[in-house]
Amino acid sequence: THQMKKLTVADLKDFRDYLRIPITDEQLDADPYAPPYYHPGADAPEIKYLHERRAALGGSVPERRNAAAAVDLPAxxxxxxxxxxxxxxxxxxxxxxxxxxxxxxxxxxxxxxxxxxxxxxxxxxxxxxxxxxxxxxxxxx
Structure with missing residues (x-):
């Protein structure tokens, strides 16, 4: 539910198994409140996809491009x-x-x-x- 504040270790392991994240039980049991960070590697298809999308969208951070013309002020x-x-x-x-x-x-x-x-x-x-x-x-x- 949305009232749940923290995952239990069992929930965390179920989540890991469902997403097929290669983290061992020992790593999760070591500190359940700070699970290890997982990165699939630079050659992983999902990372390549993210980089391709970033390039197609013009970069990783949205950028405001100001194309407004200067305002001619009154004399x-x-x-x-x-x-x-x-x-x-x-x-x-x-x-x-x-x-x-x-x-x-x-x-x-x-x-x-x-x-x-x-x-x-x-x-x-x-x-x-x-x-x-x-x-x-x-x-x-």
Whole structure:
């Protein structure tokens, strides 16, 4: 059962016999909690098969190959309004964010990477002007 934590020596011997692993009873009885490691040898058919499969799959360890193209960042001028600030008057962070987001969306090389998903507070944040141009997702249409 899955609740069984350790194999008994008899279970270990049955397992060994079923798999035809050439380990003697004496080796198993010597330390039943640390049975000897068995390797069939480099010329064994199962080892050859494993090596062939590894070679066919491109190596023994999965490797992430990054084939993504570099992202063209917006021009520095896109951030000029945000850098300039609001003068003497304090600006709300949401207003500054919405203005910057609007400029980023309008950027030809970068704008298509931005997909605003606003669940319900877009009008409160002044984002209602984005609806027709940015195609903001709205679950109710």
């Amino acid at each position: 520095a001028a896109t951030f000029d309004v945000a850098k300039r600030g609001s003068g003497k008057q304090q600006a709300a962070t949401t207003m500054a964010f919405v203005r910057l987001l609007k400029d980023l969306i309008r950027d030809k090389a970068f704008g298509h990477r931005i997909v605003p998903i606003v669940p319900d507070e877009s009008r409160t944040f002044g984002m209602d002007a984005f609806f027709p141009t940015a195609k903001i997702y709205n679950p109710k249409g």
